[in-house]
Amino acid sequence: MKYVSIKGTSAIINVPGRYDLCNTREVVAEAEVAINNKGCNSIIVDFEGTTYLDSSVIRDLVKLRRKIKAENFGAKNASGIVLEMLKRAKLENWLTA
Amino acid sequence: MTPQGTIKILIISPIAETVQNWLFNAMEEFSVEFYSSLTGISGIDKLQSIKPALAIIDSELSDINGMSLTAIIKNTLIGSKTEIFLFNLNTMYPDIKADQICFKVQENNLRDFLTSQSRLFVEKIELERRHEDEIIKAKALQYEYLPEQIDTENLQVHYVFSPYGDLSGDGCDFWLSDNDKTKLYGFLFDCTGHDLTSFSQCSEFRMLLKKNLRLNEMGLYSSLSQVVESINQDLFMIDKDPPTAAAIVFCLDMEKRIFHFASAGINVILKKEISNLNYEEVITPSSPFGYEPDIKYEDESFELDGIDGIIISSDGFTEVMVSNSDDLPKENIAKHDDVTAIFINIPERSISR
Numbered sequence: 302m303k304y305v306s307i308k309g310t311s312a313i314i315n316v317p318g319r320y321d322l323c324n325t326r327e328v329v330a331e332a333e334v335a336i337n338n339k340g341c342n343s344i345i346v347d348f349e350g351t352t353y354l355d356s357s358v359i360r361d362l363v364k365l366r367r368k369i370k371a372e373n374f375g376a377k378n379a380s381g382i383v384l385e386m387l388k389r390a391k392l393e394n395w396l397t398a
Numbered sequence: 399m400t401p402q403g404t405i406k407i408l409i410i411s412p413i414a415e416t417v418q419n420w421l422f423n424a425m426e427e428f429s430v431e432f433y434s435s436l437t438g439i440s441g442i443d444k445l446q447s448i449k450p451a452l453a454i455i456d457s458e459l460s461d462i463n464g465m466s467l468t469a470i471i472k473n474t475l476i477g478s479k480t481e482i483f484l485f486n487l488n489t490m491y492p493d494i495k496a497d498q499i500c501f502k503v504q505e506n507n508l509r510d511f512l513t514s515q516s517r518l519f520v521e522k523i524e525l526e527r528r529h530e531d532e533i534i535k536a537k538a539l540q541y542e543y544l545p546e547q548i549d550t551e552n553l554q555v556h557y558v559f560s561p562y563g564d565l566s567g568d569g570c571d572f573w574l575s576d577n578d579k580t581k582l583y584g585f586l587f588d589c590t591g592h593d594l595t596s597f598s599q600c601s602e603f604r605m606l607l608k609k610n611l612r613l614n615e616m617g618l619y620s621s622l623s624q625v626v627e628s629i630n631q632d633l634f635m636i637d638k639d640p641p642t643a644a645a646i647v648f649c650l651d652m653e654k655r656i657f658h659f660a661s662a663g664i665n666v667i668l669k670k671e672i673s674n675l676n677y678e679e680v681i682t683p684s685s686p687f688g689y690e691p692d693i694k695y696e697d698e699s700f701e702l703d704g705i706d707g708i709i710i711s712s713d714g715f716t717e718v719m720v721s722n723s724d725d726l727p728k729e730n731i732a733k734h735d736d737v738t739a740i741f742i743n744i745p746e747r748s749i750s751r
């Protein structure tokens with residue numbers, strides 16, 4: 302998988318560069334494979350290396366969070382524009398570390 | 399396409415075989431036939447006989463410049479119907495005819511560009527083929543839903559509605575208050591995607607926004623934040639896994655000269671002062687619809703004194719507007735999303751006391 306790696310039972314999403322409408326569906330598809338077929342029961346979005354985030358990504362992450370349950374969803378390493386976008390959407394509480 | 403529905407792709411490049419291998423691996427699930435030419439001259443000939451849906455052309459050909467080749471092809475009857483991706487560009491001359499271009503980049507970036515763009519193209523063709531009638535109807539319908547533009551002495555309200563593909567995931571509406579025409583009500587929303595699913599979601603959001611904002615106009619809500627909260631709760635009542643969307647509702651009160659709004663995920667409004675040429679951002683943090691059922695939204699407002707322009711838009715618009723910012727990746731310059739925006743112009747005389 303291109304954007305999702307598996308660590309134990311966690312699916313780690315990492316999209317270097319621009320994370321937007323052009324790749325969000327591919328990311329969701331990979332995350333769903335990790336959950337449905339690879340036994341993952343949590344999702345961590347690692348924004349290390351992500352330089353941009355658009356609103357379509359936020360909406361797709363909201364849906365993934367709902368699917369995996371809020372307590373099993375987190376994000377980390379957000380900075381710059383990515384952090385700003387999370388704050389604008391009042392989602393900075395996703396950041397776990 | 400052939401009658402059987404196989405999509406034909408012609409690659410004209412000295413590295414046609416390599417490109418073909420990239421695409422073949424990336425599009426195994428699709429019915430695609432590949433053809434290749436190593437030179438421009440043989441490429442023109444092959445294109446006219448094969449009539450491919452997509453031609454991928456290398457700018458650096460041994461016999462003819464790829465950009466000129468593209469222009470020649472695009473001016474033929476068959477070529478005009480062929481999508482063309484032109485890659486390996488060193489420079490760009492005026493009147494470029496390619497549908498997509500890629501400058502000279504490292505091989506892995508070229509592979510990513512060609513595979514992702516070709517996949518998108520093939521997916522679009524496949525979708526169109528499966529849902530041709532529905533898409534034609536939906537495409538016509540989305541324009542019927544658009545509001546009448548307003549051009550009065552006191553107020554001008556226009557919009558831009560620019561789908562990325564055939565269908566937009568965005569929508570907007572606005573109208574003057576029924577009784578005295580002194581208030582402008584409106585909303586704008588942004589659902590993910592540009593396909594029939596998005597179109598269906600758009601219809602749902604448009605209906606909810608219009609109904610609840612009309613109820614607000616009739617006095618059934620005491621604030622716009624209540625409108626937004628009610629819609630969000632309705633979404634969770636209708637479906638425990640509701641669709642998500644970003645939206646904003648607004649009411650411009652021309653008598654009190656205040657712009658009220660409540661946002662659910664559309665977090666930037668642009669406003670312009672009379673003395674200023676540029677728009678400034680008004681940022682209002684808020685979560686999108688469908689995040690949590692019991693989420694609280696906030697009422698926001700600003701006075702219209704000294705303001706003669708307001709833009710409410712989907713982020714597809716704000717992204718291209720601020721694309722010159724040093725903070726943003728430069729690829730933002732290219733439009734890559736639906737763009738919808740409402741432009742409110744308040745002539746100076748209408749806001750003077």
